[in-house]
Amino acid sequence: MSNKSLKVNIQKKLKEFELDVDFELKNGRLGILGPSGCGKSMTLKSIAGIVDPDKGVVSLNTGKETVYFDSDNKINLKPQKRNVGYLFQNYALFPNMTVEENVACGLSKDDDYGIVSEMIKRFRLDGLEKRYPRQLSGGQQQRVALARILAYSPDVILLDEPFSALDTFLKEQLRLELVNLLRDFDGFSIMVTHDRDEAFQFCDELIILDEGKVIAKGNTHDVFENPIRVQVARLTGCKNISKVEIIDEYHLKSLDWGVTFEVSKEITPNITHMGIRAHDFAPAEKDDVNVICTENARKLEMPFEWEITLANGLWWKYDKPIHEHEFEIPQYLKVDPKNIILLEE
Incomplete structure (x- = not known):
């Protein structure tokens, strides 16, 4: 390879x-x-x-x-x-061809057509060979499209x-x-x-x-x-991003949340923002490092997590079992200095 x-x-x-x-x-x-x-x-x-x-x-x-x-x-x-095999969003199966005809349609006349039944088996399409795309579920259609691609290696x-x-x-x-x-x-x-x-x-x-x-x-x-x-932090799902003011090599102030944070990596002059992923908070004592007060925070229950919005706009996601419906928001949260993401514009 x-x-x-x-x-x-x-x-x-x-x-x-x-x-x-x-x-x-x-x-x-x-x-x-x-x-x-x-x-x-x-x-x-x-x-x-x-x-x-x-x-x-x-x-x-x-x-x-x-x-x-x-x-x-x-x-x-x-x-x-x-x-090159291309799997389109809508799978692009031929509507007037059966499953096995769709799987075979990428093969040339010199290819071994035994590969068709091999692919039917591999993609668990047995029994569907004579059906047309309209008679298949979305998942079955996707498997036919993949089988068609892989049939011609x-x-x-x-x-x-x-x-x-x-x-x-x-x-x-x-x-x-x-x-x-x-x-x-x-x-x-x-x-x-x-x-x-x-x-x-x-x-x-x-x-x-x-x-x-x-x-x-x-x-x-x-x-x-x-x-x-x-923008990379946003696209990879970072929910908390703020402009910053650099205080010294290891401290900065979040201008959006009004909190000063300690970080584990040296802050270079090109840093303009910071990010905290929503799962990276933990309950804290008042005198811990990077503490945030949760007064007036609001909570929203999801099936497998609590979504907590702090008064200053920070967002915390906390995992929960599906059968637990009570949750006491701790008075203070903290974020580990190593979990603070330093960002350029």
Whole structure:
């Protein structure tokens, strides 16, 4: 796997902004996380050959290099020549074809059609072979679409918001199935999502896209733990973000919450904001470090957590068992200095 790579360096002028994406994937699963309309799907379509970038290069190396697109050398392989599997949001099954016909439709006449029954079995579609897409549930449709992709052994699988059309229960179930499937897949996979949980669960590497630009990239855990920029912290789910005034190398004042905090990392002059994740508070004594008074806090019960909003706007999430409905908000909360995220604008 180590000598494999997928290189993407593309630019394309869109209506609202210019898409400018540059990354190299050497193994495993990449996530592209970002808000709606930031250029995520356009990036996937450019890799698949559905859309042409204005300039740039897309190439795959699996021991030998295949150039999908190169604007300088006027190379632009047709989608069917790229050996890329694309899972669309709506699965794009052929409505007039049965399940087995849909699974087989990506194969050439030289392929072994025994793979169709293998895929039917692998994706638990036995008994549904003669049904049409309209006779299937959303989850079954997704499994047919994945079986169709994997039947022709693609080098790259592209997943465009694969769970957006599913209800919550089905989403959880299919997430687990897809995680296991992609772990066993020997090629590259790229998933586009605006759901930070999906990105965290699926992807070894993560790119965060905002208005067509890559604003963060790296190991998924590292990007979540140290987002560096305000917008990256927001997109990875940080609920508490405030402007700050730097007091000294290890202390700053939150201008939005009116609290002074001690931090564990030296504060550099480029720090303009701080973040605290909503699960990172703990009950405290009055004289602990980084203490916040909870007077006039409000609580909202969710099935598996309490959402506590403090009077100054800070938000605390506290896990709870489903059968416990009483909760006394402690008088004071604290946050560990190492859990304070230092952020640049």
